[in-house]
Amino acid sequence: MTTPPEPTSPVPGELPAGAEPKPSGLRNPAAAVRGLGAGTLVLEAIVLLLAIQPIRILGGDLSGLGIGSVVALAVLAAVVAGSMRRSWAWHTGTAIQVLLLAAGLLHWSLAALGLIFGAAWAFATVVRRK
DSSP, X not given: OOOOOOOXXXXXXXXXXXXXXXXXXXXXXXHHHHHHHHHHHHHHHHHHHHHHHHIIIIIOOOOHHHHHHHHHHHHHHHHHHTXXXXXXXXXXXXXXXXXXXXXXXTOHHHHHHHHHHHHHHHHHHHHHHO
């Protein structure tokens, strides 16, 4: 008596030949992804505005230029969050993350926020592509 061959398991992320991808289960997946991006940017704007005072008190030398830069990034993030239906919004959101990381030259905690929100934004873009 022979044993049947074991089925080969597909590579994770790949569908077997002839199989169709499962639907996401969402009524409007594009709107859900836009909401994820907008939520990330709104949260970033709030955190940036709330971070000004602790940076000034604990960190010391955040100048007027630094505070202005943080406020400008927060306003830009809020504006882009409201514009997520536009084709340029995802690229602008990526630019905001790069600018926040570059703001780390003004104070180290801004670089830390840039890394945190950059990771969140990278996750949102990966979800968007899938």
